[in-house]
Amino acid sequence: MQITMGLRERKKAETRQAVHEAALRLTVEHGLDHVTVEAIADAANISRRTFSNYFAGKEDALLYGDEQRIRLLLERVRTRPAEESAWRALRGAVHDRYCEGDGPEREWVVRARLAKRHPSLLARQLANHANLERELAQVIAERGGDSATGTRARVTAAAFLVALRIATHMWTEEQETRLLCEIMDDVLDEMARPFDRE
Structure with missing residues (x-):
């Protein structure tokens, strides 16, 4: 069976x-x-x-790769060392995924550019991210520590996903002249100030 x-x-x-x-x-x-x-x-x-x-529609079919990418991120966050803060676990998961290998797949670039050009696709992408944000907040809460409260876990998850979205948009706007990993690090450093506390 x-x-x-x-x-x-x-x-x-x-x-x-x-x-x-x-x-x-x-x-x-x-x-x-x-x-x-x-x-x-x-x-x-x-x-x-x-x-x-x-x-449900063509937008969902197009964005399936984004959904899979974020689900893989959730799994990587779950397997990070328990002693890491939530923010460091999130950063470590992204670093493992996008900075250690060949970088993001070409489809990611295509989807990011399409979403910027088509409001219906961007709206669907944001709705998908809202659902995944709740799942990421749950993963953060499960890690415990200073991010265990519902409000803090949700704010951390939302801030992290917004930072990734900003980095992706900057990367495509710059025509990929810098590595996505480098831009992500810059944006996440800026975002980290209120979240990366021990």
Whole structure:
């Protein structure tokens, strides 16, 4: 039974990723306003009905990569050393993800630029981030320490995600002339003053 569930979940994840990639490719080629859910479904080789089982609309399909990126960040924060403050755990998780390897994937750049050009996509992205912000606040609260209170955990999570958004926008505006990691460090240093206390 577990093997069957594992295969089923893997198949669902593969379908979500295929739909996301199709949505991203079509949007880059034709522009968001000229891409329909039907076209995305056709490109992903699924039915319109199947598309609806995975995503509420084309914006959600496009932003699936952002959601996965932040979920990976949540997992990395959970595995950081328990003695780190919440802010340091957040910074460490970002550093591990974006400063140690090859940096962010090209899709991230594309999604960031698309969101800046399309208000409907930006609105959906902000709504997704609000949901993920609550999850991140819960992870921070679970770590305990001085960030364990509900208010402090929520403020820390919100500030951190805003800092990441600002850094990403600056990076795309600068045409990637600096490393994203460098810009993130600058923005997070600025944001850290009220949060990075022992």
